[in-house]
Amino acid sequence: METLTQLSERFGINAEYASAAFYPVFRGNLAGVRVLVLSDETTRRYADPFAQKLRDRGIEAEGFTLPSREPVADEAACAAVEERAKQGFGYVLAVGAGTLNDIAKYVTFRLGLPCGVLATAASMDGYASGVTPLIKNGQKVTENAHTVRDILLDTDLLRTAPPLMTGAGVGDILAKYCCLTDWKLSSLLTGEAVDPDAMALMRGALEGCVASLESIRAGGAAGLNDLLRALLVSGYAMVLAGSSRPASGAEHHMSHFLETDFLRRGKPVPLHGVKVGLGTLVSLRLYKRIAGLKEDFAGKAEAAALAVPLPTPEWAARQLASFGCPTRFSEIGVPKDVFRAMLFNAHTIRSRFTVLTLYHEHGLMEGAADELTELFY
Numbered sequence: 001m002e003t004l005t006q007l008s009e010r011f012g013i014n015a016e017y018a019s020a021a022f023y024p025v026f027r028g029n030l031a032g033v034r035v036l037v038l039s040d041e042t043t044r045r046y047a048d049p050f051a052q053k054l055r056d057r058g059i060e061a062e063g064f065t066l067p068s069r070e071p072v073a074d075e076a077a078c079a080a081v082e083e084r085a086k087q088g089f090g091y092v093l094a095v096g097a098g099t100l101n102d103i104a105k106y107v108t109f110r111l112g113l114p115c116g117v118l119a120t121a122a123s124m125d126g127y128a129s130g131v132t133p134l135i136k137n138g139q140k141v142t143e144n145a146h147t148v149r150d151i152l153l154d155t156d157l158l159r160t161a162p163p164l165m166t167g168a169g170v171g172d173i174l175a176k177y178c179c180l181t182d183w184k185l186s187s188l189l190t191g192e193a194v195d196p197d198a199m200a201l202m203r204g205a206l207e208g209c210v211a212s213l214e215s216i217r218a219g220g221a222a223g224l225n226d227l228l229r230a231l232l233v234s235g236y237a238m239v240l241a242g243s244s245r246p247a248s249g250a251e252h253h254m255s256h257f258l259e260t261d262f263l264r265r266g267k268p269v270p271l272h273g274v275k276v277g278l279g280t281l282v283s284l285r286l287y288k289r290i291a292g293l294k295e296d297f298a299g300k301a302e303a304a305a306l307a308v309p310l311p312t313p314e315w316a317a318r319q320l321a322s323f324g325c326p327t328r329f330s331e332i333g334v335p336k337d338v339f340r341a342m343l344f345n346a347h348t349i350r351s352r353f354t355v356l357t358l359y360h361e362h363g364l365m366e367g368a369a370d371e372l373t374e375l376f377y
């Protein structure tokens, strides 16, 4: 099997592991360039020593720390980083996970500078993605950005991330069972084209990650690498498919629906992978109950057949719970009425056929909503 570094190279990304040589490829591209090392108050403890190591090796590096333990990628944060990056820097290295990576990608795309990330948590699949979710005027929007040039991976560092963050990464990967099935379902029922390479790449990485769950839980290097591979492959599969189809289905639409609601209520938004993990439990449940429905409808046989090889929602819930991830929507403060609104409306988030669309088109959610509310509260 191609190593993650080889695979990443195919997609124009330098995925480099920590070693005694201290990221030689990354450093080799920085000759004469001033580097802005971006952190927040949580990741500064990694960023400061990293900037020092760069300076020790003759690279001009300066730190910039956002004054928050959990910043959000909003206008104010992006403007602050942009202002700093404009002061003669030629590269921005984010030391963090989702939010800082998103800010760095967006700001450097605007400034025409390359960027990279020293990953501090295997918590989400946006490391290798070319778009960036931002919060603008209190709304979640997806902005064009570019992909990072370098992804620096240090399993010793990733091991120190809170288990919930690793669990969020696992949630974002278990989600691929559902979104790949949604894609197949759509191809059978609507004729949507499936990209077999993207699907095979994603499925292989998903299976590798699932086979390593024990090692991931134990903080083993091999397990964390399999999780990272799957998280990065999500980005590469999207590039191959030319859309987010291989990495995002109904479970992501449910997460997106909830995110909008958290923002509207002015509440802190739970981790992406945590919400997606919960959406995955709902999607698995929706698929598994199709065979037992008394209603007959177009697509029932196809959907029921696709549900057979899927893992059970109970198994998925056990995996998430083993990382301390919530398995009920009540645990993340989603009111029951919002949960029900999500069941009935999340399919409108995107015009993409998923198991939620199937339920909606055939009026099946009425019969499922009480059962699901009971299960998830």
Ligand SMILES: [Zn+2]
Pocket: 124, 125, 172, 247, 252, 272, 276
């Ligand atoms: Zn995701």
